Amino acid sequence: MAIYSFNGVDLKMMLRGAVKLLGQSKEEIDALNVFPVPDGDTGTNMYQTLVSAVKEAESVDSNHIGLVAGAAARGGLIGARGNSGVILSQIMQGFANSLSGVERATAPDIVSALEEGAKVAYRTVMSPVEGTILTVVRKSAEGAAARQSGDLLRLMVTVLKKALDALQETPNLLPVLKRSGVVDAGGRGFVVILEGFLRALKSASPAAKTSCAAPLVFEEEPPSKNQPVFQENAGAINFTYCTELLVKGANLPLEEMRAALSPFGDSLMVVGGESVAKVHIHSNNPGLILECCLKHGTLHDLKINNMAEQNQELLAETERSASGKPFGIISVGAGEGITEIMKNLGADAVVSGGQTLNPSTGGILAAIDEVPARRVIILPNNKNIILTAEQAGRLSQKEVTVIPSKSIPQGLAALLTLNPEDNFAAAARKMTKALGSVRSGEITTAVRDTEYKNLHIKKGDIIGLADGDLSSAGTELTAVLEDLLQELIEGEGRLVTIYFGDKITVADAEEITEKMRQKYAGQDFEMQNGGQPVYDLLISVE
């Protein structure tokens, strides 16, 4: 069997194959962690991102591959979670850019699309690291370019083979992978997606290709243990603005407009003819709707109604604060105590998320929309959420600055600098500067055996991380904390704050803090109820 072109239906089928296989493999990918800490779940994040892409692609009723790829890219953009999810969404973006306007893609088209995907992905990351998903994507694209076959099935086999080779190489490029004896998790995710494509192609009979495919059942994401402040799946977003308008132009591409507008809300209608189209949609981004329509013609009879207006009081209050607030702040965090402290320090919204619960681009975007200010500062407070926050910032109509905070203590130190006298730029500058003023410690339980530096760690051991790097391990919390503090504390007169998690009792926390107070007599100690999951203790030293 040879295939000489892909259309939109083929792409949807391949995407379904990929999402199915990634769903089956996500736990295996999650386990490819460098550190034995409960991690940001690369596999789960990529899966969630792909699910969002596929849902969007499925909503396009066309066999035009450019339109389907475009929809998938938009879905990916909104649903992106974690660093690997954001990079995956950017690969899809590049893919879609390259295929834009293409109805049936031939082998050279697919090669170009892969190359563009790799290029866009590299651009997303400020300092690209080799030995990650980036390398795997780039090598796949290079392999494809060298294959020179008109048969797409053979081409895809080559791409997968090159991707696998590149994946095996990742430990040689990134020493940290070699030490942990794993390949790169994001790279593995990409390989699984390619495998899914290929399986779908191979199993597709000509009949299956033409008949309507069985509806996909997506695995729903597990409900969060903590009450999320903002719901993250698109279905739960309340679309506030009913936006209606007429677009006048020549040869209006109704289908294309429909596809472009659908990610922004529900109850979408694009009806009319070649010269006038009526657009109706419920959305949270009426501005984006208008921008989108403006590309196709002139706008008339504009109507934007706020459907949530029945709650007049709340609205009035929101507007009042919107007018009085030069900028808003969104902080990512988990745990009742941590959330409370963040709000008390001036965060307008706390997006639930953290180590094992990375919020999606769409989730952060919803929070940006809800903050009653036109300028927004985001504190991701986790290295795996920074890219997602940046992506949300790019998608938002508001002016957004992401402060690259990698830990809760860094986020709190940044919030502490807030001064009502400062403007947006000054506040962002001070917050960024504050990141370096604090050292962060984390204590959690190992999820698997590992050797790291001189530490022999067994699953279930208590491990301590200093600024994200594994630094102490043992079976007894106090001893691990003592070693960790040894690493974190420099000099005298530091303020050490211990935020205890949801599995530690107040009495235990007090006892531990008192022991540390005695052991490190030259330092000031403070204890706070963080209530965070995953980490028994979070420590800041400043």
Place this chain on the structure above:
Amino acid sequence: MNKVYIATDSTADLPLELINEYGITVVPLKVIFSGCEPLLDGVEIDTVEFYRRLVENREMPATSQPTPAEFAAAYGKLSAKGGKIISIHLSSKLSGTCQSARMAKEMVSGVDIEVIDSKLASMGLGLVVLEAAAAARAGKSKEEILDVINKLIPKIQVFFIVDSLDYLVRGGRIGKAQAFLGTILNIKPLLYLKEGIVNPHEKVRGKTRAIDRLVEIVEETAGNKKIKCSLVHGNDPAGVEQLRQKLAAKLNCDEPVVTGLGAVIGTHVGPGVLGIVFAVCDSKQ
């Protein structure tokens, strides 16, 4: 004779020895604990007694500015000795004291009185008064003394920490404080005087670090230039001693004037206050 007398009000928080040494006339404001007679600040109630009662009563006393008649009486006494008067006062944005003094000036005819709004408070005002009094004692003319005062005022900086912003907020003496209201994480709000009003500067966690930060701020501004300086405290001799030692180790400064806050300033900032007032001296001095 062209002798110039220097007058001020009790919110300058000047120590009694210096008031006597320089012959400064101090018109007291009043503090009123609920259900009690008004007490003259610094005359009928001192720092220690005030804070004892503040903690004991667990309620905020009221304060009131001197009446124009009280100022007029003080000016009258000075004019009887012959000479001119320079009357320097608490920031007009924090109190109507300056307004009372100006009205008194209208009431006392035939006397040369200059009323000055220092836009400062506590020893910020105190340092200006001391410089003016020194110049007066040296026999400088009214114009020369006014020149000293006008040049010194913009140079004076006042930074201080408080235990809680409650007192400043309740007294309506702080502008944009909302974001500073958090009392979690052992935050010490660090404030400063800017254009006559109290403004939030930053939040510091823990008293020791807050003291270090005060010293650091002075260092950042002054470098190794010589400074004039004064330390104030709300009945916290141990805290102010810590501040003095840290400052002495790092800065080029003569022995600072250390003083307790009077009852009126104390009412508006509450307990736990530690502050530093300083001015960078001209290089030629």
